[in-house]
Amino acid sequence: MKIAFLGAGALGCAIGSALTEGGHQTWLVDRFAAHVEAMRRDGLLVDDANGSRRVKVRATIDPAEVGPVDLVIVLVKSFHTDSAMRGALDLVGPDTLVLSLQNGLGHEDVLSEIVGRERVLAGKTYVGGVLKAPGHIQSGVNGKLTIVGELDGRVTDRVRAIADAFNSSGLTTTVSDNILGTMWDKLLINVATGAITGITGLTYGQLYEEPVLKAAALAAIEEAMAAAKAAGIHLSMTKAEQAWTLAAEGLSPAFKTSMLQSLEKGSVTEIDFINGAVVRWGERLGVPTPVNSTLVACIKGIERAMTDRQREGATA
Numbered sequence: 209m210k211i212a213f214l215g216a217g218a219l220g221c222a223i224g225s226a227l228t229e230g231g232h233q234t235w236l237v238d239r240f241a242a243h244v245e246a247m248r249r250d251g252l253l254v255d256d257a258n259g260s261r262r263v264k265v266r267a268t269i270d271p272a273e274v275g276p277v278d279l280v281i282v283l284v285k286s287f288h289t290d291s292a293m294r295g296a297l298d299l300v301g302p303d304t305l306v307l308s309l310q311n312g313l314g315h316e317d318v319l320s321e322i323v324g325r326e327r328v329l330a331g332k333t334y335v336g337g338v339l340k341a342p343g344h345i346q347s348g349v350n351g352k353l354t355i356v357g358e359l360d361g362r363v364t365d366r367v368r369a370i371a372d373a374f375n376s377s378g379l380t381t382t383v384s385d386n387i388l389g390t391m392w393d394k395l396l397i398n399v400a401t402g403a404i405t406g407i408t409g410l411t412y413g414q415l416y417e418e419p420v421l422k423a424a425a426l427a428a429i430e431e432a433m434a435a436a437k438a439a440g441i442h443l444s445m446t447k448a449e450q451a452w453t454l455a456a457e458g459l460s461p462a463f464k465t466s467m468l469q470s471l472e473k474g475s476v477t478e479i480d481f482i483n484g485a486v487v488r489w490g491e492r493l494g495v496p497t498p499v500n501s502t503l504v505a506c507i508k509g510i511e512r513a514m515t516d517r518q519r520e521g522a523t524a
Contacts, residue, residue, distance in 0.1 A: 209373045210277045212237055212299045214292055215284035216244070216267065218337030219309070222347040223281070223354075225254050225263040230377025235274045236267040237296065244269050245422045246343025253344040276301025279370060282308045282319065286481035289318045300327075305366060307356065309333045311398055311466070312481030313391060313489075316359060329367060330387045331356035335379070354378050357387030389442045392432070396443070396451035398482045399432050400425045402467035403503035404475060409468065409508065411463025425452055427499045431522060432486045438493040467507070475516060479507040 209232045213220040216236035228234045236252075238244055254263055268274060280299050284292040289310070300306070300323055306414030307329040308315040319328050332355050350407035356370055357363075367383050374381035384390050401412070404421055408414075415421055429448035436443055445451055470477045483500040490497035 209233070209279060209369070211235070211279045211373075212271070212274050212282060212296075214271075214280055214282045214296050214299070215288075216240075216247075217283065218339040218345050218347075219333070219335060220281070220283040221252055221254075221265075221339070221345045222335055222337035222349055223309075223333070223374075225252050225265060225284075225345075226349055226377045226379050227373065228263055228265050230373070230375065230379075232373060234266065235277070236265055236298075237269070237271055237274065238267070239269055240342070241269055243267075243339075243342040246341075250343055254347050255340070255345070256347040258351050261385070271296040272298040274299055276304055277416065278304065279305060280306045282306060282310060284310070284313060285475075286310055286312055286478040287476060289315050290322070291321045293319055297322075305329055305370075307331055307370065309354070310478075311394065312478055312480070313395055313485035314393065314481050324360070328359065329356060329370070330359055330391060332387075332390050349379060351380065353382065354386065355382050355384050355390050357384035359387065359392070361385045361387070386442055389444065392436045392441050393444050393451075395449075396432055396445060397455045398428050398438065399428050399486060399500070400451050400455040402465045402477075403428075403479060403483050405465045406467040406471050406479075407503070407506045411461060412456055412459050412463045412465075416456055416461075422452065423428040423454045424499065426474050428483065428486075428503060431490065431497045431500050435486055435493060435495045435497065438495050439489060471510060471514065471515065474518060476511050476515075477507055479511075481506055483507075 212235040213224045216238035224234050224236050244267045251262040251264045277299050306323050306327050309331045316328050316330050335352040338346040363385055371381045371383050426448040431453045467477045483503045486500040487497045492499050
């Protein structure tokens, strides 16, 4: 299978290197020039449970170099989805499928407007990765589940073929007949901790020691669960406490959420596709979401202050 990753950060590289080693013609497409150049020159250095090795990957900043593929896997930051896909239409041929493995909700709607809903698949992955330096990642693939599915819940040959490609490359993958439920399940976990740690600057260990923060997290999760119920989504969880517990499963006390990492790097966050998605669904369905609305407002305020400081620094 010819596969292109649109967004080759730590996660794209972790999955992409596994697919490369599994014999698939895999391309890593990213705008981070130093990262791409390092991979083209030296291969991708992968650290994982088996040690360190170099994987000879295909990498480029130019989608035209790749040409049409069987599958585009979208892993750019949520707020870049529209511009990234529009800039990568050289990847899309008559039979190309587009799969989002991004966190949050709403990417499939964005992608559908660009390439057509009939091409778009959805998925969630629990594979982990850390970009240690250009061309160098820490990969967490072993035992980490990826779930893929059709938006309408059908179990089709095309989605089975993707799962087979992943599984044959050592990426544990299942096909879901309820991918929207799976996406909401993952959303609950992101809602549990992301915005609160972004606002407070706390690690997981610190967060889980504060009962008042747990109460706020549970309230945010309960709002999301109420919105999902109103939307007719079937969740695997029945209590907010389950999402709170799952969010920290297997993570060290020093772990920082991606939202906190983004803010610490001076980058805007994916808040609009996480807590912001809960607020949008609540507005659409008449479900009150005051806690999530407040969390979104606070993160937006932090982003504004951060942007203003960067502007001041640039003109000083």
